[in-house]
Amino acid sequence: MEENKPVVLSPEGLQQLQEELDYLRNVKRKEVAERLKEARSYGDLSENSEYDDARNEQAFVEGRIAMLENTLRNAVVLDGSEDEAEAGRIRLGSRVVLRDLEYGDLEEYTIVGTVEADPAKNKISNESPVGKAIMGRTKGEIVVVEAPAGRIQYEIVDVK
Known part of the structure; x- marks a missing residue:
């Protein structure tokens, strides 16, 4: 997605994206951090599939957060008014x-x-x-x- 291209959203769409961002920041990030912590406790990280899975999920979550932040930063909300x-x-x-x-x-x-x-x-x-x-x-x-x-x-x- 282009960094500064306006993104047109309905008020409902804006709310859905804000809720998803809030969930990812406040819930999912913590869950993934706990999974990483637990996987590290298993020892050798070179053959630790739980650790690899948690790192992959962390990368996905952080990428989605960055995409949502960019989308919301460039959002143009339709208010439904018309002349x-x-x-x-x-x-x-x-x-x-x-x-x-x-x-x-x-x-x-x-x-x-x-x-x-x-x-x-x-x-x-x-x-x-x-x-x-x-x-x-x-x-x-x-x-x-x-x-x-x-x-x-x-x-x-x-x-x-």
């Missing part, structure tokens, strides 16, 4: 219903920043092919998405 000109336009935080014009299927997505994207929960990034195609658009518009599988046409059925 009259933007009312009804798709933006970060919008929930949208799209109709696939080839098959007629309806799909509902929430548009989020890349850090919060989770396709399994229908949260798509504003930087994804679908996200890029629909940002700034309004209900009733037809958009063409250039996806890895080919071109897909969607009608924007609803914007919340």
Whole structure:
């Protein structure tokens, strides 16, 4: 992740990342330190798999803490407010219903920043092919998405 690139988050996403950071700093770090201390007490560190495992976990935890700190330092939080000109336009935080014009299927997505994207929960990034195609658009518009599988046409059925 770039060191100073703005990271767009919803208030919920910000809270989740802050809670994870707090947990890693105040709980997980201590657990790993205890595991390291215990593993050291077993003696020879050169053939001590418990020590190696604890060191690997420590590296992961410290890396995750550094990544979260950087993300939070560069966070831009969406407050949900919008002016009259933007009312009804798709933006970060919008929930949208799209109709696939080839098959007629309806799909509902929430548009989020890349850090919060989770396709399994229908949260798509504003930087994804679908996200890029629909940002700034309004209900009733037809958009063409250039996806890895080919071109897909969607009608924007609803914007919340």
